[in-house]
Amino acid sequence: MNMKPIIRTCAAVVALHCAGFALAGGEGWTADFAAAKKEAAESKKDLLIDFTGSDWCGWCIKLNKEVFSHEPFKAGVKDKFVLVELDYPNDKRRADSSPRKPSR
Secondary structure (H helix, E strand, O other), rough: OHHHHHHHHHHHHHHHHHHHHHHHOOOOOOOOOOHHHHHHHHHHEEEEEEEEOOOOOOOHHHHHHHHOOOHHHHHHOOOOOEEEEEEEOOOOHHHHHOOOOOOO
């Protein structure tokens, strides 16, 4: 039995699954705390900071799924807050490759 197609399929499923974690905060969120702080000062907005463990924290995942990803939340915060997501995943490889990893 040729295992290559099965291995490729499994790798693709894992990659797609992990890609969802990288976009946990979605549009409008940044991981650049310094830039967000500057933007908040310039626009006279407050910071809303989400400290998350996107690949291990069940409550964080639930909060994103049930609150942050919904349009009423997005509409309600856009004029009042600069959104910052600081993600601390267990999988350090994911943290190193995340486009929105926090600067330390």
